[in-house]
Amino acid sequence: MSPNPMSPNHTQEKLVYMANQIGKGFTMRKPEQAVLDIADHLKKFWEKRMLAQIFEHLDAGGQGLDNLPKQGLQRLRETMQ
Amino acid sequence: MGLIHEIDYGTKASTSTKLVTLKIDGNSITVPEGTSVMRAATELGTQIPKLCATDMLDSYGSCRLCLVEIEGRAGTPASCTTPVAEGMVVHTQNAKLAKLRKGVMELYISDHPLDCLTCSANSDCELQDMAGAVGLREVRYGYEGENHLGATKDISNPYFQFDPSKCIVCSRCVRACEEVQGTFALTIEGSGFSSKVSPGISEEFFSSECVSCGACVQACPTATLMEKSVIEMGQPEHSAVTTCAYCGVGCSFKAEMRGEEVVRMVPYKDGKANHGHSCVKGRFAWGYATHRDRITKPMIRSKITDPWREVSWEEAINYAASEFKRIQAKHGKDSIGGITSSRCTNEETYLVQKLIRAGFGNNNVDTCARVCHSPTGYGLSKTFGTSAGTQDFDSVDESDAILVIGANPTDGHPVFASRMKKRLREGAKLIVVDPRRTDLVRSPHVNADYHLALKPGTNVAIVNALSHVIISEGLADEDFIRDQCDWNEYAEWADFILRPHNSPEAVEKLSGVPAETIRGAARLYATARNGAIYYGLGVTEHSQGTSTVLAIANLAMLTGNIGRKGVGVNPLRGQNNVQGSCDMGSFPHEFPGYRHVSGETVRQIYEQDWGVSLSAEPGLRIPNMLDAAMDGTFLGLYVQGEDIAQSDPDTKHIVGGLTAMECVVVQDLFLNETANYAHVFLPGCSFLEKDGTFTNAERRIQRVRKVMSPKNGYGDWEITQMLANAMGMEMHYNHPSEIMDEIARTTNSFAGVSYDALERLGSIQWPCNELAPEGTPIMHIGAFVRGQGQFVIADYVPTDEKTGPLFPLLLTTGRILSQYNVGAQTRRTENAKWHEEDLLEIHPHDAEVRGVKDGDWVKLASRAGETALRAKITDRVAPGVVYTTFHHPFTQANVITTDYSDWATNCPEYKVTAVQVSPSNGPTEWQTSYMAHSDASRRIAPIAAE
The missing domain is CATH 3.40.228.10 (Dimethylsulfoxide Reductase, domain 2)
Structure with a gap:
């Protein structure tokens, strides 16, 4: 689903959309490698308030997040702790 | 200081590696096989008279002025078409040759107006020079015979005129159009005495296929094809070599001047990117630098609904700095950021990112490459190890x-x-x-x-x-x-x-x-x-x-x-310094030289040099800045030479983000669309008014040279420096060369670059360091920069921007020759005559089923918004695809484009938007209200009486 620009949660919806896009970019890798690559990509390119917002969303159940990016985010958070 | 004159060798250089030795007028010379006698003589310093020959073109041998005698050979061959031979003995001057040449010149001059004193080419006319060279003192045939002196001038082109009465039919213009430009717009019509140069089939230049590159004007040895600026102002008296500020080709030009006024821009033959060629933009469209719309005084306002108020530089800079500091004090240091410009110099771009990283204390810096070649940086870095093209332009040969x-x-x-x-x-x-x-x-x-x-x-x-x-x-x-x-x-x-x-x-x-x-x-x-x-x-x-x-x-x-x-x-990089702005650390995740901000070693280099601690976390990209602005966490923006309100996608989202900010500082030549939402306007200066360097698409670093004083008082780098100092960050550069020295000492791929080296070498392609002291024309020879080349799996994933019953067509966008990017520069030149408005190209089938005729107003609607423009029916586009340009703010093409973007870099998806096209009566309500808002936003309050 594309983010709805009129939504009050536009930024969060957009971040979920972007994370899923990144996930698709790495889909053809082996799953474990894809998770690492997604985590690495998010760490390298996402600013901290973007990460904070998506982690918050992840904590709330991560609705809309595909499996690979969800795992990538979990992996990233583990490495950041 | 005088005019720079490149040597015209008459014919092209030979690339043969085999050498041939001959004698010319008793002097021995060794040249590559295939060199013409004319070129060999020129290399010896002997000027053989010539008219139809010039070293930009293939030899032609029509004027019969360059005749020579060669021992052992019959007749008097043309030196331009005669190749050298081992042991050849050539005589370029004797009584027989002098008589022949004088006879040729008599014929030319018998059909040429004798108005040298009032001719625009006076002192820059090869015909005049040759008359002098052969010692022409009389024309035995008189001037009363049949001639072309009454031929009508063609003044249709806005930049040059064609005066056939002065034409000697040497065909240099026709050959330049064919050989150099490759357009084939000119021809020689007729034969014998009635032969004449003709654009197309007896058309005017303006309506012909001529693309106004200027190659014909440059090739013309007389005043037949002449720049109107020279006709108006007279011949230039000094010149400086500089680099064009339009596209990423990075053409070298001689800015030919009278005092501080540009008379003309002439492509520099020794420029390694362009080898003496040019296009209509670089050659002629420089008038924007002195356009009446140019803003030269700083301005501020509390609210974007207020009129602007002209203030001193000190007040404007202090106001911007105090606002940024206020926002940071209230909302944290990450609440502000900036955007560097791909139109500004490397040195200026470097300073802006330095101000943001070291002065603002965050990495919230991005650049217009975000919306063009950011995927190039990512993709080529991953696979090859370098975020740049692999070749020089000469490679295509x-x-x-x-x-x-x-x-x-x-x-x-x-x-x-x-x-x-x-x-x-x-x-x-x-x-x-x-x-x-x-x-x-x-x-x-x-x-x-x-x-x-x-x-x-x-x-x-x-x-x-x-x-x-x-x-x-x-x-x-x-x-x-x-x-x-x-x-x-x-x-x-x-x-x-x-x-x-x-x-x-x-x-x-x-x-x-x-x-x-x-x-x-x-x-x-x-x-x-x-x-x-x-x-x-x-x-x-x-x-x-x-x-x-x-x-x-x-x-x-x-x-x-x-x-x-x-x-x-x-x-192929879009803007003049996109490559350079990326090289200079304009992305929020990288320092100059494409080194990630998380790297300890690179951060220490800058922390030691700049004397501050730096953030190891990536900053916000432009679209993320605007999202954060809408969320209330990003409230201050310094924009140097970039117009995101016109160039970036989904205009309504951009406008929403800018409106939500508390302090937007725009530094530009003009009150652009982004300035409609700005609180501080810092007038910028053009490429003619400052020193610096640009880096073109082949990684070539070239000098930009100041040829006139800044109309606004300061170079853009000086303005950034003033802002930095007002923010409490000490910057004390005296000249852009000092900034380049800092770039070189902190970035290995630029380690060997300096203004002295550029002066010596003309230009340098990075990497330039101890391994490649004169630069690197071709990369990855023998091994990739990253070691081994990496094959990366990239699967096709369809875009989420889908066509359907409501939006059945796909819109793609692009550029046109005469206009450049958002048009801020070219719309303020005569180039506008070729492209006065953006048009929607639509296939005849799609037009017919919608009842749209050529030239009709049509509404172009997408899920993001709608606009209206005129239709151009053409089969250049396939059925189901429509196309437009984005050069005119009135069209607002980016109201249509969505905020879908590249998965890795957020580069917008300008090239795919699902749209519907329908007949319309004229501009949409959004366009009308936007223009009204734009006009209101550009009001400048009258200065109060003392």
């Missing part, structure tokens, strides 16, 4: 198959397109991958061997299908792959590529390109001795922009087309 993907160089990069077309005329093959039938697909003397007119958004599928054919038909260069790439990675990638969904037959269903066409194109590229890829924004500005760059890099490695002349992967 040795290409045998040229693959152009998503680029329209005849409009976007015209001077390089002329080089490419020349190579095509020499026999190179051409594959064009583009939804539109661009001029490279078919135009005079250019006929692409394959045109893959794909459905927008299917680039990855097409490029993977090309690789599929190459592997499945055994055309891969396995020796290259084993030698220079990781074989295991290749094997994994090849296994993916050979899957059925990458076959031409499967891709035909997605892309609309017949499988056999894909197969033919793949075979052509793979079997050529040298295959070169050139690509543009039609590759990058997609949700899969990065994937296409990866797929292109894979294709080049697969065929071994890397690491030598004639091959490579070559992104």
Whole structure:
């Protein structure tokens, strides 16, 4: 689903959309490698308030997040702790 | 200080390695075989009289002025068409030759107006010079015979006039149009006495196919083709070599001046990017620098609904700094950021990112490359190890198959397109991958061997299908792959590529390109001795922009087309300094030299040099800045030379973000669209008014030289420095060369670059350091920068921007030759005469079913918004595809584009928007209200009486 620009949660919806896009970019890798690559990509390119917002969303159940990016985010958070 | 004159050797240099020794007027000289006698004589310092010869063109031998005598040979051959020979003995001057030359000149002058004193070419006329050189004192034939002196002038072109009464029919203009520009707009009409130069079939220049590149004007030895600026102002008295501020070709020009006024810009023959050629923008469209719209005084306002108030520099800078500090104190140091400009110099861009990283204390810096070539940086860095093209422009001279993907160089990069077309005329093959039938697909003397007119958004599928054919038909260069790439990675990638969904037959269903066409194109590229890829924004500005760059890099490695002349992967950069702005650390995750901010070593280099601690975390990209602004966490922005309100996608979102900010500082030549939402306006200066460097698409660093005082009082680098000091960050550079010295000492790929080195070498292609002290024209020779080339799997993922019953057409956007980017510069020149408004190209079938006629107003609607513009019915676009440019703010093409973006870099998906087109009565309500808002926003309050 594309983010709805009129939504009050536009930024969060957009971040979920972007994370899923990144996930698709790495889909053809082996799953474990894809998770690492997604985590690495998010760490390298996402600013901290973007990460904070998506982690918050992840904590709330991560609705809309595909499996690979969800795992990538979990992996990233583990490495950041 | 005087005029710079390059030597005209009369004929081109020979590239032969075999040497020949001869004697000219008793002096011995050794030159390469194939050199003309005329050129050899010039190299000795002997000027043989000439009129039809010039070293930009092939030898022609028509004027009969350059005759010489050669011992042992009969007659008096033309020195321009006679090649040297071992032991040849040449005499360039004797009584017989003098008589012959005088006779030739008598004939020319008998049909030429004798108005030298009032002629615009007075003191710059080769005919005048030759009359002097041969000692012409009388014309025995008189001047009363039949002549051309009453011929009518053609003044239709806004930049130059054609006065046939002064024409000597030497054909230099016609040959320049053919050989240098490759447009074939001029011809010699008629024969004998009635022969004359004619644009098209007896058309005026303006309405002909002439593209106003200026090559004919430059080639003309008389005042027949002359710049109107010279006619008006007189001959220039001094000049300086500088670099064009338009596209990423980076043409060198001589700015020819009278005092501080530009008389004309003449392409510099020794410029290594352009070799003396130019286009209508660089050659003629420099008048914006003194346009009446230029703002030269700083201005501030509390609210964007207020009129502007002119203030002193001190007040404007202090106000901007105090606002930024106030916002940071209240909302944290990450609440502000900035955008660097790809139109400004390397030094200026470097300073802006330094101010943000070291002064603002965050990495919230981005640049307009975000919306053009950010996927190039990511993709080529991953696969090759460097975020830049692999070749120099000269490389195309040795290409045998040229693959152009998503680029329209005849409009976007015209001077390089002329080089490419020349190579095509020499026999190179051409594959064009583009939804539109661009001029490279078919135009005079250019006929692409394959045109893959794909459905927008299917680039990855097409490029993977090309690789599929190459592997499945055994055309891969396995020796290259084993030698220079990781074989295991290749094997994994090849296994993916050979899957059925990458076959031409499967891709035909997605892309609309017949499988056999894909197969033919793949075979052509793979079997050529040298295959070169050139690509543009039609590759990058997609949700899969990065994937296409990866797929292109894979294709080049697969065929071994890397690491030598004639091959490579070559992104055609849009703006003059996009390459440089990226090199200079304009992205929020990288320091200069493409080094990630998390790297301890690189951070220490800057922390030591700048004396502050720096953030190790990436900052916000432009679209994320605007999202954060809407969320209330990003409230201050410093924008140098960038107009995001016009150039970035989904205008309503951009406007929403800018409106939400508390302090927007715009530094620009004009009150651009972004300035409508600004609180501080800092007037910028043009490329003519400052020193610095630009880096072009071939990584070539070239000098920009100040030829006039800044109309606003300061160079852009000085303004950034003032802002930095007001923010409490000490900056005390005295000249941009000091900034370049800092860049060199902190960035290894620039380590050998300095203004002294640029003065000595003319230009330098990075990397330039201890390993390559004079730069690197071609990269990855023998090994990739990253070690082994990396094959990266890039699968096709359809865009989420889908057509459907409500939006059944696909809109793609691009540029036109006469206009540049958002048009801020070119719209303020006579170039506007060629393109007064953006038009919507629509296929006749799509137009007919909608009842749209050529020139009608149509409404163009997408899920993001709607606008209206006039329709142009053409089969350049395929059914189902429409196309427009984005040069005019009134059109607001980016109201239509969505905020879909590339998965890896957030580069917007400008090239695919689902739209509907319907008849309209005129502009939309949004356009009308936007223009009213724009007018109101540009009000400047009258200065109160003392």
